[in-house]
Amino acid sequence: MSILIDASTKVICQGITGSAGKFHTLGCRDYGTQLVGGVTPGKGGQDVEGIPVFDTVEEAVAETGADATMIFVPPPFTADAILEALDAGIKVIAAITEGVPVIDMVRVYEKVRASDAVLIGPNCPGLITPGQCKIGIMPGYIHNPGKVGVMSRSGTLTYEAVWQTSALGLGQSTCVGLGGDPIVGTSFIDLLKRYQADDQTEAILMIGEIGGSAEEEAAAFVKEHVTKPVAAFIAGRTAPPGKRMGHAGAIISGGKGTATEKVAALEAAGITVAPTPADMGQAVVDAMKG
């Protein structure tokens, strides 16, 4: 098993005819993902290297039976693209686009949460179940099928973690990049529930960063509801307050959201926290030893 996506997942790409959309659509197909179609309004009837393009998501779903989408449309149109996917009955929506206005996400978030669909992102690398299905921009070859559920607010730092767990022979069940924005569709807690229920996942690695309180909330949840070993890393111990560290969501404001507070909350919940980014894989090993 795995969470959210597997070999049977049928994926479309919204924004398939743009340069990034096309590049990563083909990358996902090369990885072995069932990439069944794409959507670009006004370009229905064309194809991208044999992948059919549709005008609307509704049409794409009717024709291909797609149940997942990855979104590469530009920021002004991203919220609309997510709502269109939701309306068409897509169950897993990965919004890769960076730079979506936060007020747009307030509107989208409420609608997504009221549905049974899952939104990953925006401003994220996507998600992958190694050897089965890759939806997003991560380099597929660093992943190995295995036992660690990896979830993260950062892209390249996730690759680093995946690299380390692969090198240690642990492999990954499903890796999810939650996204670096202040409002993202899926939280650590949402995924903790899924990893806890998933047979393949034997341990969980959570990669957080400064800003907000998602890590503290996850720590409280782990303490109460998660029996599997959990390891974590928090980026931004040296980040100065009030400065945005690349991600729109990575900011310490009003003295809140510091790495120190987060690490303390995680450790208090019995989570093994890696002292440096080089120790993420080892922290999982340590957590599994108990």
Add this chain to the structure above:
Amino acid sequence: MKIHEYQGKELFRQAGVPVLDGIVATTPDEAAAAYEKLGGKIAVVKSQIHAGGRGKGTIIDNPKQHGVVLTKSADEARAAAEGLLGKKLVTIQTGPAGQTVNKVFVEAGCDIARELYLGIVLDRAVAKPVLMVSTEGGMEIETVAEKTPELIHKEHFDPAVGLEAYQVRKLCKKLGISGAAAKAAAKFMPAMCRFYVDYDCELAEVNPLVITGDNQMIALDAKITFDNNALFRHPDYTDLRDLAEEEESELRAGNAGLSYVKLEGNIGCLVNGAGLAMSTMDIIKYHGGQPANFLDVGGSANTEQVTEAFRILLSDPNVKGVLVNIFGGIARCTTIAGALIEASKTVGFDVPLVVRLEGTEVEEGRKMLAESDVDVINATDITDAAKKIVAATGV
């Protein structure tokens, strides 16, 4: 993106949020003329910088000169402007170097009966904007939140609908506002919430919000930060941007599509991805060094961007060494290596350079570097990289 108080108040005026009359001045004579034009018995001369705490802040080398001055004549307004313009104002938010005051805002006075606080931000935990009010006007709201959180009252609102009337009544009750002042609040609070949404704010803060002797509600301050992601919806904001308020190297980086934050240390960092960039800073510190910056070249960095990134890093006189940490995912190691070699030719390195490459096309990338004449200290992983740069910079 931040704007000045006087700009925020102009936008408030357009949006129907009550403010006092005021005139911006860049010379002492203009400030005196502004005082005359306002025609009142008092006027307040306020430094315009992108930082809070101006009233308590003082001018460097002149601790008696505060950033906000109450004046009672045109001459006093002139003198106040003279004491502020062109000088560096230090507040709790500026850091010890202070920020130069290039403009003052001369604002009419008013009869203040009560000072309140009002702020709107995004509450990430519930993914909705939240209106916060407090009786503790004029105070640092962070201090209030820490010491007396029960004095801050909150109402979340739906951006499409705005603040409901009952929510205003709840807040008025908690603030002890009734009668004519509550009627003023019934207009002021929803207008601020609409402003927050319509203008795509990240933060909209009025501290103090005052109730006057005749029960008017007036925004005596305006601290506005816009959501950078929404700037495409507001092309007019370009005119509101004050480049003099921004760190020069951060501005340059922004123009090149790089995400850069200047810090105080001496080890320059060039990394792809925000999370990895942050943790690279962390691991440098962990091994005893001090990062000079946060720099994310992004997932699809090209030669020009990497070259510009090196220029920015090396233009910081504190930088005694550079650590390049790349995990090639979409960005290929060969692209980065090529850009590095190109940058060394055009920019020239005279400080130690530690490079850690991993990921897509790593072997080819390492080979390119080895065969070039760039003087590189190779690192095998992040820990190795951090130790080597700390050693090389001799900390």
